[in-house]
Amino acid sequence: MKTKLTNISELFLNATKKHPNNVAIIDKNDQPITYAQLAEDVKATAAYFQRKGIGKGDRVLVFVPMGIDLYRIVLALFYIGATAVFLDEWVSKKRMELCCQLADCKGFIGVWKARAFALFSKELRRIPIKLSLKKKHKTGVPIAQVPPDTTALITFTTGSTGIPKAANRTHAFLREQFDALLEEIHPKVRDVDMPVLPIVLFVNLGVGCTSVIADFKMTKPEAIDEAVIIEQITKHQVNRMIASPFFIKRLAQYTIEQKVELPQINKVVTGGAPVFPQEATLYVKAFPQATSMVVYGSTEVEPISSIDAQTLSQAPETLPEGLPVGEIFHKTEVRIIRVSDGNIPACSALALDEMTLEDDVIGEIIVAGAHVLKQYFKNDAAFRQNKIIVGNKIWHRTGDSGLKKGNQLLLTGRCAQLIEFEGGYLSPFIIENQLVNIAGVTMGTLLEMNQQRILVLESVLNKEVLAPKMGNIPYDKLQVVAQIPRDARHHSKIDYGALKLQLGA
Template sequence: MNIAEILERRAHAQPNQAAIIDNHRGRSRTTGFGELNEAAARLATRLHRHGLKQGDTVLVLQPMSAELYTVLSALFRLGLVAMFLDPSTGREHMERCCRRHPPRALIASPKAHLLRLLSPALRRIPLAFSTGAWVPGAKRIASAEKLPQAPAVELPDSAPALLTFTSGSTGEPKAAVRSHGFLMAQHRTLEAGLALQSGEVDLSTLPIFVLANLASGVTSLIPNVDLRSPGRINARRLLLDIQRHQPSRSGASPAFFQRLVEHCRATATTLPALKKIYTGGAPVFPDLLERLQQVAPAARVTAVYGSTEAEPIAHVAHEEISPAEITAMVGGRGLLAGTPVPEIELRILPERWGTPLEPFTREAFEAQCLPAGEPGEIVVSGEHVLPGYLQGLGDAETKFEVDGRRWHRTGDSGYLDERGRLWLLGRSSARIQDAKGILYPFAVECAARQLPAVTACALLELNGERLLAVEMKSTLDLAELRYRLTWARLDRVVLLDRIPMDRRHNAKVDYPMLRQRLINVASQGRQAKPA
């Protein structure tokens, strides 16, 4: 199965329908399914004539755009492997990744080609192509316009298609390889879980969702904002795109939607055209779902839980969260993630994160699985769950087998309730176990965020103390916060101007940076509010 065949079928069925709407040279641009497919087929011919062959790896440094998906489809057609790196992780990270798996070619925007001046690893790549204007040492992909169209090669399901790397912030970066069969399984799961319907217009911010849209006949509207920093987007410009193109659905990170919500509330604007909203990639707390529902009153607002290795795992709609469940979250029961998707098996094992698991028989595994209500480590298995990492680096700590079937350890703690729904308690490595007992981060953070003044918060253990860092947007009633969190038995609350977030989604707490910031606060003698 070649994943490029799906786009080809869509191009034949609906050639004139818009596949991608994006911004090009300051103007809105529409690329049809037929046009995108034809451009990809011609580019595939050009790449083949330059000696690229099935199995070769091509590093792609191109923002979300019609060019990106033309390149991806061309690579898939030839059985090439598209390799992605996040430049925001730094030059050393790029050097390490390119050493681990040297690319045969580089396809990049003219701006990204400037990195070749700084990176020896990028300069060592034999072939270079530019997706825009000519740059020294690179060929323009636009010169493929008059070439014949290359057919999609036949591939086994196991043929690699995408190669991405983890940040490597805690060690050597792990390389995740997604095969054509894996991408097809993920597409089927996303199509069902996100209720994708041909003809819809989707405000698209996540690259993998655009692939699912292309396969489902959905038009992807890529907004004219910097999607590399979703928590700092130009919300005014975003709103103009929404009002002009009237998308009926959208999927984005919580930080992206938070910016949009803040702007809509400040300008008394609503989004009546939106009918489906999906948010994930970071913890989605109920206060954001409520605010999204207020600015998009006709939308079904859904929180999606997943990870790089398994997307999606579970989801819950705002309307499915009852007042009693909000009360449970305020009381420390964790964050409701909802019902696991039908395509996945999910179990809860006793907490052993950091210790490799030996193979299980099915009987021994089921005997280990915890019953409803008991917290532990979340593990998953399924066709769209990544079975392993490149060269097995990272498999020992994150994978195990049950009667020969591969399972993935998410690294998250949680439990299943009596209705089979998943509740999240935070990263297993962040669990606090001290003389007072066990305390989970999401249990505290979810409860604290119910106070309107709390913008962000994070629980951690520092110097033997249970410490809650709080970022607020208005005066915080510490007495109310202490009352709500009596059960958590905190030692201190520290008020910060800003809690550091991850670079990718701007929505996950960067705990190592936060810990260092709190150490600096203490060493400088700055005042911290006691809990």
């Protein structure tokens, strides 16, 4: 039975009472902090925020990289009932200013580079209260009791156009997400984890285990120094890793090439971007003692499903039906509905049944459940585009296409990328997997532009050499580029908008 909580920071405080001397976080510079010390710093920071005029319901823009300071600050904001507005390190100035306009923050806290950046940003300058990163107050304050639907955290999706889509994470939602992730990733008190995904470290802080911050720049993931990460893992006896596919793949390739053994690693979890069979095979080979798992989810709902790498590695490389993403999480209700460009207004259960497709038919994946985000912050358009209201239940439209086979889920890519062809759909997502298995191709996709199907390949080889290798892929034009743009967050997915601009769309 769940303990009744009114403030999500109580999860951390309860873990502190049970395990005060456990190390909570080890920073990039090898600086450790125990749960007891972190709790003391959280309360002192909360007192400082209150003294500066930050209170219940106030929004504070947090521009701080992943580390001890980030979690101290965010927990302190939760503690006093304020809202942390979190911006990723890789956000552009234009996007940051749009986020600031939307969030209308009362306070701003950031590292010195962010504060210097504020000199050139009208939106940052207009935030009335500037908070110091290091200042605390000796006198503590009581924890704020807040209604469950109080917003604790606002995070932004990675879109680069239009009004920013801000996930409104309430205290109640964060608790549901904590419980769901706890079941899926199973952290234990004695674990030493390397969580590269920021939300996972919050889960660890609610359990009492140790988190090691990976020493690399999240703004430049391609510059990762694998040897440095290996040294951290060995020094701190890290036994778990939870990171993006890009991070895990780079580390797996390095350990195989350099014949590095990491026998203490017993759990590897990845998510945030697709993982194909050939990558899963790398995980199994690189971390033979570990249980490796791929989690499928999104900003609005995590997890949706999961699959172990061993099973995925045995899937056919050509993926004739779709990419297996495993068994649907038991708290997630999943349906596949007809692909539709328009909004789907509130409807009856019968109307939703009529939209729902049979197993083995490609359509849009929609999900419902207690750990599914119910609302966006000040963005009714995003709600209408992404939600379906059926009675008291809110379904989330993932925008992903796929199909069900009983309780197993397969992905066929983003709905927006599907290409109508001969009465059905071509899935660029599946074609992309076929392309990376062709010698000389590092990445590729099929785009529909100007009523033509353009096959784009990232390769050092020329068209004449590549064309005969394309098999039965139905394209009108072949284009070879030096580099296909990737997403800024995980550096794993194709940035289709940027690619179209690169091609002159």
